[in-house]
Amino acid sequence: MEIKVCGPGCASCEKTQKAVEAAVAAKGVQATIVKVKDFQEIAQLGVFSTPAVVIDGQVKCVGRVPKQSEIETWIS
Amino acid sequence: MEPLQSSGCSCTKEATVGQAVIEKNVQWGKIILLGLLSFGLWLVIYNNLEPFSSYITYSFFEINRGSQLGGAIQFFLYDTPKVMMLLTLIVFVIGVIRSFFTQERTRQYLAGKRETAGNVMAALLGIVTPFCSCSAVPLFLGFVQAGIPLGVTFSFLIAAPMVNEIALVLLYGLLGWKVAALYLSTGLLIAMIAGWVIGRLKLEPWIEDWVREMRAGEALVLERKLSWSDRIDQGKDAVLDIVGKVWIYMVAGIAVGAFIHGYVPEDFMAQIMGKDAWWSVPAAVVVGIPMYSNAAGIVPVVEALLCKGAALGTVLAFMMSVIALSLPEMIILRKVLKPKLIAVFVLVVGCGIVFTGYLFNAIV
Numbered sequence: 001m002e003i004k005v006c007g008p009g010c011a012s013c014e015k016t017q018k019a020v021e022a023a024v025a026a027k028g029v030q031a032t033i034v035k036v037k038d039f040q041e042i043a044q045l046g047v048f049s050t051p052a053v054v055i056d057g058q059v060k061c062v063g064r065v066p067k068q069s070e071i072e073t074w075i076s
Numbered sequence: 077m078e079p080l081q082s083s084g085c086s087c088t089k090e091a092t093v094g095q096a097v098i099e100k101n102v103q104w105g106k107i108i109l110l111g112l113l114s115f116g117l118w119l120v121i122y123n124n125l126e127p128f129s130s131y132i133t134y135s136f137f138e139i140n141r142g143s144q145l146g147g148a149i150q151f152f153l154y155d156t157p158k159v160m161m162l163l164t165l166i167v168f169v170i171g172v173i174r175s176f177f178t179q180e181r182t183r184q185y186l187a188g189k190r191e192t193a194g195n196v197m198a199a200l201l202g203i204v205t206p207f208c209s210c211s212a213v214p215l216f217l218g219f220v221q222a223g224i225p226l227g228v229t230f231s232f233l234i235a236a237p238m239v240n241e242i243a244l245v246l247l248y249g250l251l252g253w254k255v256a257a258l259y260l261s262t263g264l265l266i267a268m269i270a271g272w273v274i275g276r277l278k279l280e281p282w283i284e285d286w287v288r289e290m291r292a293g294e295a296l297v298l299e300r301k302l303s304w305s306d307r308i309d310q311g312k313d314a315v316l317d318i319v320g321k322v323w324i325y326m327v328a329g330i331a332v333g334a335f336i337h338g339y340v341p342e343d344f345m346a347q348i349m350g351k352d353a354w355w356s357v358p359a360a361v362v363v364g365i366p367m368y369s370n371a372a373g374i375v376p377v378v379e380a381l382l383c384k385g386a387a388l389g390t391v392l393a394f395m396m397s398v399i400a401l402s403l404p405e406m407i408i409l410r411k412v413l414k415p416k417l418i419a420v421f422v423l424v425v426g427c428g429i430v431f432t433g434y435l436f437n438a439i440v
Contacts, residue, residue, distance in 0.1 A: 008408070010210035039213050039411060043290060048218025049179035050211045063179050063206065 202235025227275020
């Protein structure tokens, strides 16, 4: 599984990153977590507000920090 | 997601539905009751802050009434809890309101609008749409992608930081509703007019080339169904997040304000920031532009300056330029805008703020 966390690296993006890492650890799934910081690349994913989480090419949430429990339902 | 129900007896089904309705009503009742109770408590405490701070300063610590130290300490003891309480309330309310708006939805609203009406709407949406300066670039790309005119986009980008709920609350709490209303209305007007002017200037060629040639993915809209308790949770999250982040600046700001309050002579500011010094408005704006502070820190200082004879227009102009135009935002916008366009943006907004400053100095 490939999880992309989109965002330029502000406080909310860092929170999202941590929540994703925690969810992956809690569920014990095999996943590579990639930070996407380039705006052009983010736009190509169809994401226009950050932070955003994209799992295997599917955009799961945009413009907010998702809760860990929410992320767990996406990856299990 | 609803669990699949086996086709059981219809009466039990009705009973469970009825029970669910009752449970929902009970939950509603609880929310409303709790809301009213906490608001009542809030009011009682809020209204007793002034006598309490006087008591602590003059009776408990036995500092002389009318002394400089007493003035400073009482100001600090009164303003800190007052401002924190106002802030908590407003951030909560705004947090709940913002749960109705997303950047995606705002983009959809603006997509079909023509320029003038678009400028007005963009400025208004700028207040209620959740926005942080680091999402300015993706938002800009999304607006370009949706075919929203450049001027309308700028109206949004100016209003979003300029009309700031924290600043609004503090101005209300410290200076009264008239100043708060003036700040709100002129902030909106500057955003609308500056955006409109930028639109008239036809500056699209000054957007970075890669943005105009960008072939972005289909913009998607993820709608979430939110219940009222979700929205209340969002309000609580906003309080924890924002109040947790800004309280230290606020206390520092009030401490500086308290010092100015107690120790700086009454007319000290009148010479440099008073009405008669015509150059003070542009000077305040020029000094304020590169500065970056959140509203929480700047407003208590503003109040103290005003008490010492600085003119309202000059001080408001300073505050607006500090929070609306900042170096970090310009650096991040540089990724999508050519320097010439950023310069025009700063110039147009700066002129708007200078104009507002003079206007206030003339009428107040």
